[in-house]
Amino acid sequence: MINNQQNILIIGAGLCGSLLALRLGQRGYNVTVYEMRPDLRKTDISAGRSINLAFSDRGNKAMKLVGIEDKVKDLCIPMNGRMLHDKGGNTFLSNYSGREHEYINSISRQDLNALLLDEAEKHKNVNIHFNKKCLSVDFKNTTALFQDYATKDEFIEDADTIIATDGAGSALRKSYYLEKEFLFSFSQEYLTHGYKELSILPAKDGGYKTYKNALHIWPRGDFMLIALPNLDGSFTVTLFLSYAEGEYNFNNLSTPEIVTEFFQKEFPDALELMPNLVEDFFENPTAPLGTVKCSPWHYKGNTLLMGDAAHAIVPFYGQGMNASFEDVVEFDKVLDKNLDNWEATFKAYEKNRKKDTDAIADLAVDNFHEMKDHVGQAIFQEKRKIEMALEKAFPKDYSSKYSLVTFNENIGYREAMLKGRAQDKAILNMLSDGVISTDDDIAAILDKVKTETKAILEDDRIAGLK
Amino acid sequence: MINNQQNILIIGAGLCGSLLALRLGQRGYNVTVYEMRPDLRKTDISAGRSINLAFSDRGNKAMKLVGIEDKVKDLCIPMNGRMLHDKGGNTFLSNYSGREHEYINSISRQDLNALLLDEAEKHKNVNIHFNKKCLSVDFKNTTALFQDYATKDEFIEDADTIIATDGAGSALRKSYYLEKEFLFSFSQEYLTHGYKELSILPAKDGGYKTYKNALHIWPRGDFMLIALPNLDGSFTVTLFLSYAEGEYNFNNLSTPEIVTEFFQKEFPDALELMPNLVEDFFENPTAPLGTVKCSPWHYKGNTLLMGDAAHAIVPFYGQGMNASFEDVVEFDKVLDKNLDNWEATFKAYEKNRKKDTDAIADLAVDNFHEMKDHVGQAIFQEKRKIEMALEKAFPKDYSSKYSLVTFNENIGYREAMLKGRAQDKAILNMLSDGVISTDDDIAAILDKVKTETKAILEDDRIAGLK
Structure with a gap:
C-alpha cells in the first residue's frame, strides 16, 4: 500500500495536470507542480492552443469526482446539435441526441484551467510553480531537469514518483524515446490537413451574430469550417484545410484577395459575419493535426505519462479534454485499490486505460471524415x-x-x-x-x-x- | 524527363540496396553505394540478422526483372508447406497451396546478397564501397555524412539524388524525424515477444535430421519455434517468445537447466535434434520484433527511403525481403513513365506503393497470431x-x-x-x-x-x- 505522505511531482499544469494535482491533493499526497507557461490567471493565454473546447459527460464525471460540477456549469454554453451550413447559406440543425437532456458544451480553456488551479491551490499540500520548463526526465533516478524562464537557471527536482501531464510535446515521452532503455512503441501520425483559428466577434449589442446553442459546421467534402460560442458573444471559428492539396489550400491562400475569394465562394454566410477575416487569417498560425500513441506509459513505479502526453488526439470528436479528465478518474479508481506500490498502480492503470485511449484516437480521425464529408x-x-x-x-x-x-x-x-x-x-x-x-x-x-x-x-x- | 547520366547515391548494400544498384546500373545511371558493414563476400555475416529467409513469387518477379532468376533458383530450397509439430512429437504437413507448383523457398541471406553484389559490380557505372557508415543525411542539400570504419575519418558525399536502403535503423529516416523540417508521420511498434536464433546441425552423413522441404512450426499458443532448411543440411531454428509474460519467458530462461526443461516440456522432438541447444541459446542474442511505418518517404526530389528503411515488418509472413524486392520493381515501373524529375518520380512511387507496404506490415502481425495459435x-x-x-x-x-x-x-x-x-x-x-x-x-x-x-x-x- 502506498503511503499518502509520498512526494509526487507533476510536470505541466494544463487541464489534466491541474485536475490531477487537485485530486491528489484531496487524497493527501504532497504534490508539486511545475508548469512551463506563466500563470494563465495573470496573463493572456498564449496563441496556438485552442480557445474553447467541447465539454461533455466524461469530463463532467471528473468534475463530480473533485466536487466542482456546479462551478464548471457556470462556464458552459450548451450546444444541442450541429448547425449545418450549405453553400447557399441554408442551415439545418442536427441534434446530438434524441434525448433532450443530452448535449455538449462549449467552454473556455482559460476559464476552466483557472478554476482548476484555484481549487488545487486551496490544498496546502499542493504547490504550483510557473515559468519552469521541463527539459528532460531521468526516469531511472526519478528526477526531472527544469529551466527557469526568467533566470535561465537549470535545476533538478527529485520525487517519489513523477507524473508527466505535459501535453503532446511531452518531455518525459521524449526521454523515453531517446534513451532507448526499453522497447518503446511510439507513433505520431499527421493528417494532411492543418487548422487555423479565426473569429466571429460579438454583435454591437453584445449578443451572438448567429445561433448560440450549436456547434456550427460548414462541411465541404475535402475541408470544413466550424464555430463554437464563447460567453462574451463571440464564436471561435476554425478552418480545417489541406496544406497542399485541392484548388484552395493553406500553401496557396497567401494573399487577402485569395482568402476572401475562397470564403466568398465556399462560406459566404460565414464571411458576412467575419469582417475581421483577413486580419485573423494572417495573424494566427496554421497548426498541424496529429495523433500520438505510445506504450508503455510508465517506467517501473518511477514515472507515468497521462493526458495528451500519453495520447494526443485530433479534435474532431470533441473528446481530447474529456479523455484526459477521464484519465484522472480512472487513475483515481486504481488508487482506491490500494495496490502495493506505484509500479503495480501504474501497470494496472495502463492495462485498463490504453485500449480506451487508442479507441478514442481512432474515433476522432473517423469523425474528421464524418464532419467534413459524410454529414452532407x-x-x-x-x-x-x-x-x-x-x-x-x-x-x-x-x-x-x-x-x-x-x-x-x-x-x-x-x-x-x-x-x-x-x-x-x-x-x-x-x-x-x-x-x-x-x-x-x-x-x-x-x-x-x-x-x-x-x-x-x-x-x-x-x-x-x- | 530524368537524364540517366545522373549521379545516384545509395546508402546500404543489403538485399534491397544491392538489387536497386544492379537495376539502376542496368538503366545506365551513375550509381555509388556506401555500406556500413564489411563486404560479406569476404567475411562472415554478422550476428543478429536472420541467416535464411523465405523467398517467393514477389521476390522472384524482381529477379526476373534483372535477369538472374536461374542463378537464384540454384540457391533455393523449396518448402511446400508448414510441418506442424505437436507436443507429443506428432507431425502434420499443411501445404501452402492446393496448386502443386506453388511453394515458397528457404534461401541464405548471405548467398543471395553476394550474388546481387557480384551482378551489380559487373556494371562499370556501379561502384560499391564497404565499411562506410552513414551518420546523417542533409536532405535539404542532397548530401550524406559518412564515417570510415577503419580510419574513423568523416566525409561528405554529394549526389543528384540519394536513395536510402539502410534498413530498419535508417540514418535518413532518423534525419527526417530529428530535423522537424516537415510533418513526418512515424511509428515504431514492438511486439511483446522477441526472438532468438538456434540451430539443428546436419546429420553425420551431411543429410537433414528432419524433413527438408517444409517450414517446421511448433505452435504453442503464446509462443512458437520454427525451423527453415539450409543447403548444408542444417536448419536455422528461431524461438519466438515473450520477454516477460508466461511461465517461461526470455527474462527467466536464465540457466541451462531452465532452458533444457522448457524445451523438454514444450519441444521434446526438437530438443532431440539440438544437442547444441544450450550453447546456441546463451551465445546468440535475443532481438526485438518491430514494425516501422512512416510517411512521406521522400523529401522533394532529393532523398527517398526504400525497403526496410521505409517499412520494416515482422517476419511472420515471410515477406520482408520479398516486399523490399518488389519496391525495386515498382520503382522501376515509375521510371519507365519518364516523369519530369525525381520529385514527381518519388511522389508517384510512394502514392502507389505505400498502401501495399502498410498492408503487408499488418498482415505480418496477423500471421504471428495465426502461426503460434490459430494453426492449432x-x-x-x-x-x-x-x-x-x-x-x-x-x-x-x-x-x-x-x-x-x-x-x-x-x-x-x-x-x-x-x-x-x-x-x-x-x-x-x-x-x-x-x-x-x-x-x-x-x-x-x-x-x-x-x-x-x-x-x-x-x-x-x-x-x-x-
Missing part, C-alpha cells in the same frame, strides 16, 4: 434521422455511436467504438438494401437494428477480428 | 482444409489469403489483404453456422464462399470501412 451525404442523413427517432422513442434501449462515446460515461471508449461501428454498419447496409426506411415503424426498426448489430459483432468475433 | 485450432484447420480443396479443384478460380499474398505477384498486398480477409471471414462464419462443412460438394462450397465474400466486401464498402 443522403444515406448518412437518413441514418442520423433514424437514430434520432430511435433515441427519442426508446431512450433507455438505444444510443447511437455518438451518444455511446459522448453521453455514456459508464462504458469505455473501446466498447462504445465497437458497438457504435457495428450499429452504423447495420443501419447503413439495411438502408442501402431497402430492409429499413425512414418511413418504417420505429419499433420494427429497433428490432432489426439490434438483431443485425448483434450478428455483425458475432461475425467479427468468429473471424477473430476486433 | 480446429475451425482454422477446417478452413485450411477447405481452401486446399478449393485451390486443387479450381486452380484458376480460387486463391486463399496466403496464396493471394505469396503467389499472386500481379496484385498488390492491399488488394490481397482485403479479399483474403473477407474470404477468411466468410469461410469461418459459414463453418461456424453450419452453412458449409468439409464434407460438402466442393463446387457448392466455392459458390457459397464467392457469394459471401462479395457480400462482406460490399457491406464494408457501404459502411465506409476499409
Whole structure:
C-alpha cells in the first residue's frame, strides 16, 4: 500500500495536470507542480492552443469526482446539435441526441484551467510553480531537469514518483524515446490537413451574430469550417484545410484577395459575419493535426505519462479534454485499490486505460471524415434521422455511436467504438438494401437494428477480428 | 524527363540496396553505394540478422526483372508447406497451396546478397564501397555524412539524388524525424515477444535430421519455434517468445537447466535434434520484433527511403525481403513513365506503393497470431482444409489469403489483404453456422464462399470501412 505522505511531482499544469494535482491533493499526497507557461490567471493565454473546447459527460464525471460540477456549469454554453451550413447559406440543425437532456458544451480553456488551479491551490499540500520548463526526465533516478524562464537557471527536482501531464510535446515521452532503455512503441501520425483559428466577434449589442446553442459546421467534402460560442458573444471559428492539396489550400491562400475569394465562394454566410477575416487569417498560425500513441506509459513505479502526453488526439470528436479528465478518474479508481506500490498502480492503470485511449484516437480521425464529408451525404442523413427517432422513442434501449462515446460515461471508449461501428454498419447496409426506411415503424426498426448489430459483432468475433 | 547520366547515391548494400544498384546500373545511371558493414563476400555475416529467409513469387518477379532468376533458383530450397509439430512429437504437413507448383523457398541471406553484389559490380557505372557508415543525411542539400570504419575519418558525399536502403535503423529516416523540417508521420511498434536464433546441425552423413522441404512450426499458443532448411543440411531454428509474460519467458530462461526443461516440456522432438541447444541459446542474442511505418518517404526530389528503411515488418509472413524486392520493381515501373524529375518520380512511387507496404506490415502481425495459435485450432484447420480443396479443384478460380499474398505477384498486398480477409471471414462464419462443412460438394462450397465474400466486401464498402 502506498503511503499518502509520498512526494509526487507533476510536470505541466494544463487541464489534466491541474485536475490531477487537485485530486491528489484531496487524497493527501504532497504534490508539486511545475508548469512551463506563466500563470494563465495573470496573463493572456498564449496563441496556438485552442480557445474553447467541447465539454461533455466524461469530463463532467471528473468534475463530480473533485466536487466542482456546479462551478464548471457556470462556464458552459450548451450546444444541442450541429448547425449545418450549405453553400447557399441554408442551415439545418442536427441534434446530438434524441434525448433532450443530452448535449455538449462549449467552454473556455482559460476559464476552466483557472478554476482548476484555484481549487488545487486551496490544498496546502499542493504547490504550483510557473515559468519552469521541463527539459528532460531521468526516469531511472526519478528526477526531472527544469529551466527557469526568467533566470535561465537549470535545476533538478527529485520525487517519489513523477507524473508527466505535459501535453503532446511531452518531455518525459521524449526521454523515453531517446534513451532507448526499453522497447518503446511510439507513433505520431499527421493528417494532411492543418487548422487555423479565426473569429466571429460579438454583435454591437453584445449578443451572438448567429445561433448560440450549436456547434456550427460548414462541411465541404475535402475541408470544413466550424464555430463554437464563447460567453462574451463571440464564436471561435476554425478552418480545417489541406496544406497542399485541392484548388484552395493553406500553401496557396497567401494573399487577402485569395482568402476572401475562397470564403466568398465556399462560406459566404460565414464571411458576412467575419469582417475581421483577413486580419485573423494572417495573424494566427496554421497548426498541424496529429495523433500520438505510445506504450508503455510508465517506467517501473518511477514515472507515468497521462493526458495528451500519453495520447494526443485530433479534435474532431470533441473528446481530447474529456479523455484526459477521464484519465484522472480512472487513475483515481486504481488508487482506491490500494495496490502495493506505484509500479503495480501504474501497470494496472495502463492495462485498463490504453485500449480506451487508442479507441478514442481512432474515433476522432473517423469523425474528421464524418464532419467534413459524410454529414452532407443522403444515406448518412437518413441514418442520423433514424437514430434520432430511435433515441427519442426508446431512450433507455438505444444510443447511437455518438451518444455511446459522448453521453455514456459508464462504458469505455473501446466498447462504445465497437458497438457504435457495428450499429452504423447495420443501419447503413439495411438502408442501402431497402430492409429499413425512414418511413418504417420505429419499433420494427429497433428490432432489426439490434438483431443485425448483434450478428455483425458475432461475425467479427468468429473471424477473430476486433 | 530524368537524364540517366545522373549521379545516384545509395546508402546500404543489403538485399534491397544491392538489387536497386544492379537495376539502376542496368538503366545506365551513375550509381555509388556506401555500406556500413564489411563486404560479406569476404567475411562472415554478422550476428543478429536472420541467416535464411523465405523467398517467393514477389521476390522472384524482381529477379526476373534483372535477369538472374536461374542463378537464384540454384540457391533455393523449396518448402511446400508448414510441418506442424505437436507436443507429443506428432507431425502434420499443411501445404501452402492446393496448386502443386506453388511453394515458397528457404534461401541464405548471405548467398543471395553476394550474388546481387557480384551482378551489380559487373556494371562499370556501379561502384560499391564497404565499411562506410552513414551518420546523417542533409536532405535539404542532397548530401550524406559518412564515417570510415577503419580510419574513423568523416566525409561528405554529394549526389543528384540519394536513395536510402539502410534498413530498419535508417540514418535518413532518423534525419527526417530529428530535423522537424516537415510533418513526418512515424511509428515504431514492438511486439511483446522477441526472438532468438538456434540451430539443428546436419546429420553425420551431411543429410537433414528432419524433413527438408517444409517450414517446421511448433505452435504453442503464446509462443512458437520454427525451423527453415539450409543447403548444408542444417536448419536455422528461431524461438519466438515473450520477454516477460508466461511461465517461461526470455527474462527467466536464465540457466541451462531452465532452458533444457522448457524445451523438454514444450519441444521434446526438437530438443532431440539440438544437442547444441544450450550453447546456441546463451551465445546468440535475443532481438526485438518491430514494425516501422512512416510517411512521406521522400523529401522533394532529393532523398527517398526504400525497403526496410521505409517499412520494416515482422517476419511472420515471410515477406520482408520479398516486399523490399518488389519496391525495386515498382520503382522501376515509375521510371519507365519518364516523369519530369525525381520529385514527381518519388511522389508517384510512394502514392502507389505505400498502401501495399502498410498492408503487408499488418498482415505480418496477423500471421504471428495465426502461426503460434490459430494453426492449432480446429475451425482454422477446417478452413485450411477447405481452401486446399478449393485451390486443387479450381486452380484458376480460387486463391486463399496466403496464396493471394505469396503467389499472386500481379496484385498488390492491399488488394490481397482485403479479399483474403473477407474470404477468411466468410469461410469461418459459414463453418461456424453450419452453412458449409468439409464434407460438402466442393463446387457448392466455392459458390457459397464467392457469394459471401462479395457480400462482406460490399457491406464494408457501404459502411465506409476499409
